[in-house]
Amino acid sequence: MAKLTTRNEDYSKWYNELVVKADLAENSGVRGSMVIKPYGYAIWEKIQAELDKKFKETGHQNAYFPLFVPKSLFEAEEKNAEGFAKECAVVTHYRLKTDPNNPHKLIVDPEAKLEEELIVRPTSEAIIWNTYKSWIQSYRDLPILINQWANVVRWEMRTRLFLRTAEFLWQEGHTAHATKEEAIEETEKMLEVYADVVENFMAIPVIKGFKTPTERFAGADETYCIEAMMQDGKALQAGTSHFLGQNFAKAFDVKFTNREGKQEFAWATSWGVSTRLMGALIMTHSDDFGLVLPPKLAPIQVVIVPIFKGEEQLAEISVVANDIFDKLKAKGISVKYDDRTEYKPGWKFAEYELKGVPLRIAMGARDLENKTVEIARRDNLTKEVRSLENLENYIEELLITVQNDIYKKAENYREEHITKVDSYEEFKKVLEEKGGFISAHWDGTAEEEEQIKNETKATIRCIPLDAKEEQGISLVSGKPSSKRVLFAKAY
């Protein structure tokens, strides 16, 4: 197996190679669209399952709305429409016919032109609020707490596997409420759900914050986000939760009779995370040997590899290995025994390192004699020899330790890469030499934000929810500021 490009050599190349070599995804025959391969999809399914469980625990139900949005509905909420107009795939015809010049080819049938063009959903607020209109008459019909698992399309010129693709998979929650307070509470609750899953399941520490008006979702009154830091110091927006005010209710005329018998527009939220999380996962934990997966979402948590000469020895080792296998499986641990004879142990070791399997158990003739195994941790590449006694309990605890250690490592990296600066000079120096997040004062204007972005490529990732009140002077304009915000270059 050819080695990966290292992160130091070329971080971007390392990422692309890793995604393909670890069998996570690959580019397809369709510009900007990827194929998510079985191993990558298995990880995504685990993320989905965890999110879905949390959504249901917080009272949400799944539903499904159409892929296509008629142009007249799409343009109804003008800010939203304007925000997405430049990246819309548009269906204009509904039939092909045989090419009169070549019976083996097809052409679009010009007679099958749609009266109204259909937009392939880049997000579903429009089609969903058009539907909610008939579901909402009274405060008794509220709240509506719905989530959808779906594919969406946002035409992108420069695409990267998982991080930016024309089509991607995501979930989008769309809720309707009787009061502003309740809608804001929902927006915040779902941000917490995202932070919880991303931190405790994916082992990625995040900072919760608000987006600046410039970076808000098109059509939102407030966008909350969770921001993660990749190993190259760049930020990745891992999830967003939007308070949409009454914007969509007004655009689609969704009124209800409130408790006082008065007509009122409904209050909305929407929130989403996507297959982009796969990119965050890969870039937060992995190393030059390949993927590093937190045990909670590893499709294979433990692999057992026999080291043997001849079939007889393999048979002897297999008796013990199968016993370990059964005991681990009985504990609900996902385990694989790789007794293939056509591959050497060294090849298998490299393969499971590349695939990020958290624990590898190797067993040879000497282990058989000593009633031991060798356990290798993928995260820190350490090895130890353990007795077979109570091995399953030890492994179970070790998986928890690994999960925690992976999180701590990422958290330490991030803490080391958040730098407070108080001058624009220092800002540029840190950004250039150290990278990471820069905590600095901002004057609250789009102008300063824009200037910094143009001059340094750094954007305001968020105004942290827990930002302390603090007197300061903004980086460029020198105007007074009351709290620090986080700047970074971002994916």
Place this chain on the structure above:
Amino acid sequence: MAKLTTRNEDYSKWYNELVVKADLAENSGVRGSMVIKPYGYAIWEKIQAELDKKFKETGHQNAYFPLFVPKSLFEAEEKNAEGFAKECAVVTHYRLKTDPNNPHKLIVDPEAKLEEELIVRPTSEAIIWNTYKSWIQSYRDLPILINQWANVVRWEMRTRLFLRTAEFLWQEGHTAHATKEEAIEETEKMLEVYADVVENFMAIPVIKGFKTPTERFAGADETYCIEAMMQDGKALQAGTSHFLGQNFAKAFDVKFTNREGKQEFAWATSWGVSTRLMGALIMTHSDDFGLVLPPKLAPIQVVIVPIFKGEEQLAEISVVANDIFDKLKAKGISVKYDDRTEYKPGWKFAEYELKGVPLRIAMGARDLENKTVEIARRDNLTKEVRSLENLENYIEELLITVQNDIYKKAENYREEHITKVDSYEEFKKVLEEKGGFISAHWDGTAEEEEQIKNETKATIRCIPLDAKEEQGISLVSGKPSSKRVLFAKAY
């Protein structure tokens, strides 16, 4: 609540009303596309979960392939392309812009025309086999056993909720094999998986068979199917499994080196079931009061309704009801306690009947005194009074009984509506007066099939896998025939 149209009055109207009133789905603002509402989606999720489990048990993995298929790939397998060309949604542009005549409206940007049109997948053989090309070099790369959960679009002029919609949800399995025998074995295995889930989980009896060449999937060498009978005697194709031969391997040049070191084209299968199964479920079991759900896929299996006067009595009943609730829940039964005070018991009874909740437990003051409850079965509308003692065990067994009885009822109906006929006169008479499936001899030609279809609207649903060898004379041409096939009008 307004009553449903009865099945006898207007079966088609009954179906449409039921789907909407039971909150399963509704038409959307997009022609031919439906909204699957939370209650309907919860049932679909259960069907999905069961299928997904079986797919994984039989060695398949999930993956995800692009929504869009470039026209040049789409047309590569000519029969497949020809079969779907007339119902393809086509993306021709990738951007909108502000209408110069109206700043509040958008128009398709003529400068953002795609060089090559993209077809919204009506099925994914083309895009998947184009991908498999790079995955398959040697017999060691085979088999590839992949499934995808996805949305697909087939433009339909006349649509019906769940049964025929422009966009629908489905799964599509796509496998590649080294030998013809193995591919055929896979095709048959997946047909068995479908029959198993549809019969034992959805409680819908099916007949397994082959499609005639006329009715085959475009691009298949053989199409296997499962056919179900609805309560109006019409057939519904519930799932298909296709042996695709080497057709797609040839179209996309997918060759591998076999064990003998020779280059060979790979062998393919594909198989799918869709949200159409929801239509089959509704039409097989439901009655004039609403939905009837087999317990195995009911989102709520048991509902407990208190019958009370005043808060004090409600509190007393609730103590016992909550105890029942906990005991049922501990057994893994999905149970709901509906103690809402704003609705009367009669309203709740009708509501849960409409929603098809398999068992209803009602509890009033007298029950409290006698330590009893009233249990009502949704399937046969019978009621009985039971002691509280061991109630949870009784309910658990009763749910199994209900599941079996629902299946048997559907099976009896079907058996009574399969009629052997030996003349075309009789065929027309039975079709007109009794409906159902007609078992008759056919001469094996597309001509006779076509003539019968044109004259009676009945098509050959399948050649049953278990059809007995039997000398006979075909209905129209009078030619000899060696086995009976099944005719019916179909959804």
